[in-house]
Amino acid sequence: MTKATASRTQLPEWQALEAHAQTLSGTHLRDLFDRDDQRFDKFSLALPHFLFDYSKNRITEETRDKLFALAKAVDVEGWRDKMFAGEKINRTEDRAVLHVALRDPSDEPLVIDGTDVRPEVQRELGRMRDLVERVRGGQWRGYSDKAITDVVSIGIGGSNLGPLMVTEALSAHADGSLNVHYVSNIDGSQIADTLKRLNAETTLFVVSSKTFTTLETMTNAKTARQWFMDNGGSESTTNRHFIAVSSNIEKAVEFGVDEDNIFAMWDWVGGRFSLWSAIGLPIALNLGFEAFEDLLAGANEMDRHFVEAPLAENAPMLLALLGVWNRNFLGYRAHALLPYDQSMHRFPAYMQQAEMESNGKSVNWAGERLSYGSCPLIWGEVGINGQHAFYQMLHQGTDIIPADFIGSITSSNTMPGHHDALMANFFAQTEAMMRGIDADQVRAELKSKGMDDAHIEAIVEHKVHPGNRPTNTLLLHKLDARTLGALIALYEHKIFVQGIIWQVHSFDQWGVELGKVLAAGIIPELEEGKSNPGHDASTRNLINYYCQNK
Structure with a gap:
């Protein structure tokens, strides 16, 4: 695309969506539902691991068709194929973008700069499996010949948030044979609080840093090493207690890590997409390698869906296009992620990094300033807690904030009565945000309670809920490793699609x-x-x- 036509706003498909948004400006979501009792069937997808309901968005079939036309006009599918083929679509760093290769069991050659990366990926997975089985099986011994009981993962950003989020989300599936701890903050309080609970004889540290020079990570790693030395360790036994995930072998060896205990990082995997690699070692150590393989398999299933499903049935495409619609044509500047599952409490933070670090850009591929919005503010919290905090704003605030509601049919726990109560709130909130309650309904409700007319009129406007707040619902069958892998990959591909549409480089992070x-x-x-x-x-x-x- 030439500089003269670089802005997406010049595309006829973009301009058609702008005009279409004007025709829907006076249409309320509840009217769309009242007019069409087949709306759910038209605007939902049943996938192997979850149901995706997007019917509570301010769209019609015409909207969807126009969004598909935009995707076609900017060649999203062509760019997708380039990514999967290993082309260097990270053009500011001249790198391929191949986190998808980390979870692809295919043995079909995938060549980057003259090297088939498939054997490298499989080799590292094999090394990970060997380490995990030795540590979890008790064959890996500390300096006093005791088995490892605790693992401390030291990293920051993608080297921390991904493994931490997955470990927390799948905690119900851990067997408790190893305790996994995460340290990322350079604030010494975090590592001090972690170390005071541990025994140096039975602790294994996993230090993750591509360059092995990252300030936060290396400051914490040096503190951990000194603590180890102060508690019975020695130079000769460091290799029993420190693992590295890095591309800088020389620096890791200098630190005291045996070269056999250094796992690879590749420049074609961005940090925020790296949990599928050896960055995920803490996940595998916590859950076992079979569970880690299930995580990879779930992600690969979503990859295949993204590549093979037509636009109308393609969940990542739809999720991305709905986000573009809300951001660029309806003018909504933020988006909330609201999991109704306590174990997913780190999911909003993880996706906040993934989306905002990827698409929080203000220049297009030609280096020109964008004339339209890119990534919205991504934020969120566990839904049930949010109801007693910020949902007031979601329902009645001056800004409309679309939201993704994520819940499960089957609970990870067996506490009687809890899950139905949780999910009743889950379903109620999206209905309330869609439908709202108008002044006449408020008056009727208060009148039925015996309130006099003067009092009713004094408070009626304070109780009105405008509704018309868009939401997506992702209803998981159950939160297990395979489902979580698919869910993460869904959002990864959403990020990719939106980056192509906004014409920003999603895979660098100069900011x-x-x-x-x-x-x-x-x-x-x-x-x-x-x-x-x-x-x-x-x-x-x-x-x-x-x-x-x-």
């Missing part, structure tokens, strides 16, 4: 780098107790105030 570079320069200033005069007045004085008072 993460600037603050890190500046922080590296400030550390010596804090150690010396004086700021560099090159800072602005605010930063300079803040640093000086800190140094003078610490």
